Amino acid sequence: MNISKKKNEMPTQAPLERIKNFEEVALGYTFEMALDEADRCLNCKNPPCVKGCPVNIDIPGFITKIKEKDINKAYDVISDYSIFPSICGRVCPQETQCEAVCVRAKNGDPVGIGRLERYVADYVYENKRENKIIKEEANNIKVAVVGAGPAGLTCASELARKGYSVTVYEALHAAGGVLAYGIPEFRLPKKILASEVEKLKNLGVEIITNAIIGKSLTIDDLFSDGYKAIYLGTGAGLPKFMKIPGENANGVFSANEFLTRINLMKAYKQEYDTPIYKANKIAVVGGGNVAMDAARCAKRLGANEVYIIYRRSEKEMPARIEEVHHAKEEEIKFMMLTNPIEIVAEKGKVVGIKCIKMELKEADASGRMRPVEVTDSEFIIEVDAVIMALGNYPNPLLTKATENLDTDSRGCLIVDENYQTSKKGVFAGGDAVTGAATIISAMGAGKIAANNIDKYIKSLK
Ligand SMILES: Cc1cc2nc3c(=O)[nH]c(=O)nc-3n(C[C@H](O)[C@H](O)[C@H](O)COP(=O)(O)OP(=O)(O)OC[C@H]3O[C@@H](n4cnc5c(N)ncnc54)[C@H](O)[C@@H]3O)c2cc1C
Ligand code: SF4
Missing domain, CATH: 3.50.50.60 (FAD/NAD(P)-binding domain)
Structure with a gap:
C-alpha cells in the first residue's frame, strides 16, 4: 500500500464565508478520510504518541479500531482515558503533544491523531449511541468540586465512577469553564460541550451553578455540610x-x-x-x-x-x-x-x-x-x-476568603505531590495551580487528584 506522507486535509468553511457567521470552521473528516488517515498509523510497539498525551490515551489502540471500521469500539478505547473526546479532538494542541512525537513525523506529517479523535467522537454523537455507565457501587461519601472547568469536571467524573456522591459548585450560570465562556462557537460548538457535560450528569454528578465558593459558601461551610474532601478547579480567570x-x-x-x-x-x-x-x-x-x-x-x-x-x-x-x-x-x-x-x-x-x-x-x-x-x-x-x-492569573477571591490556603507569588495554589493544598482535605489542580495552561493538562490533573482524593478518604477510615 502506498501511504501518503501528508495528513488528510481537514475540510473547512471557506474563509470569506465563515467570517460572516459563528458556525464551526473545521468540518470534520468523512468516513473515507478517517480510514485513510488511520491507515497512516504504524501501530508502533512502544508508541511515543501515548507518552506525549497528558492522559496517555491508547492512541494506536483506538486507531486500530478505526481501521477495523469499529468506530464505537474506538470511542470506548478513548473513553477509558478521557471524558471529553469531542472537545480534545477539536481544541487540544496535538502539534506539541501526541503528534509532536509521532514516528510518522520523522518523514512527513504526523498521523492526524486529533482529527481522528474528533471523527470518532462525532460519529458517536451523531449516531446518538447510549454511553455505557461504568460505575462502582455508591459509597454515600460526599466530595465537593469547586469550578466546572475541565479540571473540576474530570475530577468529578472520576470520583463519581468510584462511587462517590459528587457535587460541583460553579460560579457562572453554565458549566464548562473556559470551554463555555472563552472558546468560541466556531471552534467548539456549545451543543458538543453540552453533550459532554450531560455525560457527567448521567453518572450522577450534581452541578450547582451560580454558586461562588468564598462568597455564597465557604470551604469550611462545605466541610460542615459533610463533604469529606474538596477539589479546587477554579482556573485562572483574572485578566492581566x-x-x-x-x-x-x-x-x-x-x-x-x-x-x-x-x-x-x-x-x-x-x-x-x-x-x-x-x-x-x-x-x-x-x-x-x-x-x-x-x-x-x-x-x-x-x-x-x-x-x-x-x-x-x-x-x-x-x-x-x-x-x-x-x-x-x-x-x-x-x-x-x-x-x-x-x-x-x-x-x-x-x-x-x-x-x-x-x-x-x-x-x-x-x-x-x-x-x-x-x-x-x-x-x-x-x-x-x-x-x-x-494571559490570566487565578482569581484571589477564594484564597482570600479561606484560611491556610497557600499560594505562590502569582496567586497560584500550592499543592504537594498528591495535589493536596496546605489545607487538609482540600486538593487542587488545573490552571488554578499551574497558571494558564491547556485543557488536557487540566484534565490530567483532575484525574490524578481524583485518585489521590480516593486514597485520602480511605486513609481516614
Ligand atoms: C479564550 C481561551 C482559549 C483557549 N484555547 C485553548 C485551546 O485551544 N486549547 C487548549 O488546550 N487550551 C486552551 N485554553 C486554555 C484552557 O482553556 C485552560 O487551560 C483550561 O480551561 C483550564 O481548565 P481549568 O478547569 O483549570 O479552569 P477553567 O476552565 O478556567 O475553569 C474554572 C472554573 O471555575 C469557576 N470558578 C472559579 N472560581 C470559583 C469559585 N470561587 N467558586 C465557584 N466556581 C469558581 C470558573 O467560573 C470556571 O468555570 C484557552 C483559554 C482561553 C481563555
Ligand atoms: S507514534 Fe504515530 S504512527 Fe506510532 S502509534 Fe502513535 S500515531 Fe501511530
Missing part, C-alpha cells in the same frame, strides 16, 4: 493588563470580558441583543489562543480591520499553529515585534494605539528570545477598540 497610559479609556477590554459577552451572553447569536462594543478597527494585544479567539470573534462581529499585536516574532507565539493559520486566512493582520506603549484616547474614547518596534535578543528566563525596544520606532495605529489578551 499592561498598566500603560490610556488603558482606562472607553473601548479597552480584557479578552475575558469580550469573549464572555460573546459566548455566555450569546452575542454570537444574531437574535440576541447583547450589549457589546462594536468597533470597525480593533487591536488585540497578545499572541496566544485567547488573542486569536478574540480577533476572530471581532471579525465576525463586523470589524473591518483587526490587528494582532505581539511583542515577539511569530515563531514564539504560544497560539496553536492551526489557529494562527485560520486567523491569517480570515485576513487578520499580524503586527509582530510590536509592543503597545499607550492607548490614545480622545474625549475618553479609544482612537488609536501607540506602539514601538521590538527586536529579539538572547533568551530570557522563560527560554524565549527577549524582546527589546528599538529606539525612536514609535508609531500609532488608528483603532476604535483594544482587547487585552495577555
Whole structure:
C-alpha cells in the first residue's frame, strides 16, 4: 500500500464565508478520510504518541479500531482515558503533544491523531449511541468540586465512577469553564460541550451553578455540610493588563470580558441583543489562543480591520499553529515585534494605539528570545477598540476568603505531590495551580487528584 506522507486535509468553511457567521470552521473528516488517515498509523510497539498525551490515551489502540471500521469500539478505547473526546479532538494542541512525537513525523506529517479523535467522537454523537455507565457501587461519601472547568469536571467524573456522591459548585450560570465562556462557537460548538457535560450528569454528578465558593459558601461551610474532601478547579480567570497610559479609556477590554459577552451572553447569536462594543478597527494585544479567539470573534462581529499585536516574532507565539493559520486566512493582520506603549484616547474614547518596534535578543528566563525596544520606532495605529489578551492569573477571591490556603507569588495554589493544598482535605489542580495552561493538562490533573482524593478518604477510615 502506498501511504501518503501528508495528513488528510481537514475540510473547512471557506474563509470569506465563515467570517460572516459563528458556525464551526473545521468540518470534520468523512468516513473515507478517517480510514485513510488511520491507515497512516504504524501501530508502533512502544508508541511515543501515548507518552506525549497528558492522559496517555491508547492512541494506536483506538486507531486500530478505526481501521477495523469499529468506530464505537474506538470511542470506548478513548473513553477509558478521557471524558471529553469531542472537545480534545477539536481544541487540544496535538502539534506539541501526541503528534509532536509521532514516528510518522520523522518523514512527513504526523498521523492526524486529533482529527481522528474528533471523527470518532462525532460519529458517536451523531449516531446518538447510549454511553455505557461504568460505575462502582455508591459509597454515600460526599466530595465537593469547586469550578466546572475541565479540571473540576474530570475530577468529578472520576470520583463519581468510584462511587462517590459528587457535587460541583460553579460560579457562572453554565458549566464548562473556559470551554463555555472563552472558546468560541466556531471552534467548539456549545451543543458538543453540552453533550459532554450531560455525560457527567448521567453518572450522577450534581452541578450547582451560580454558586461562588468564598462568597455564597465557604470551604469550611462545605466541610460542615459533610463533604469529606474538596477539589479546587477554579482556573485562572483574572485578566492581566499592561498598566500603560490610556488603558482606562472607553473601548479597552480584557479578552475575558469580550469573549464572555460573546459566548455566555450569546452575542454570537444574531437574535440576541447583547450589549457589546462594536468597533470597525480593533487591536488585540497578545499572541496566544485567547488573542486569536478574540480577533476572530471581532471579525465576525463586523470589524473591518483587526490587528494582532505581539511583542515577539511569530515563531514564539504560544497560539496553536492551526489557529494562527485560520486567523491569517480570515485576513487578520499580524503586527509582530510590536509592543503597545499607550492607548490614545480622545474625549475618553479609544482612537488609536501607540506602539514601538521590538527586536529579539538572547533568551530570557522563560527560554524565549527577549524582546527589546528599538529606539525612536514609535508609531500609532488608528483603532476604535483594544482587547487585552495577555494571559490570566487565578482569581484571589477564594484564597482570600479561606484560611491556610497557600499560594505562590502569582496567586497560584500550592499543592504537594498528591495535589493536596496546605489545607487538609482540600486538593487542587488545573490552571488554578499551574497558571494558564491547556485543557488536557487540566484534565490530567483532575484525574490524578481524583485518585489521590480516593486514597485520602480511605486513609481516614
Ligand atoms: C479564550 C481561551 C482559549 C483557549 N484555547 C485553548 C485551546 O485551544 N486549547 C487548549 O488546550 N487550551 C486552551 N485554553 C486554555 C484552557 O482553556 C485552560 O487551560 C483550561 O480551561 C483550564 O481548565 P481549568 O478547569 O483549570 O479552569 P477553567 O476552565 O478556567 O475553569 C474554572 C472554573 O471555575 C469557576 N470558578 C472559579 N472560581 C470559583 C469559585 N470561587 N467558586 C465557584 N466556581 C469558581 C470558573 O467560573 C470556571 O468555570 C484557552 C483559554 C482561553 C481563555
Ligand atoms: S507514534 Fe504515530 S504512527 Fe506510532 S502509534 Fe502513535 S500515531 Fe501511530
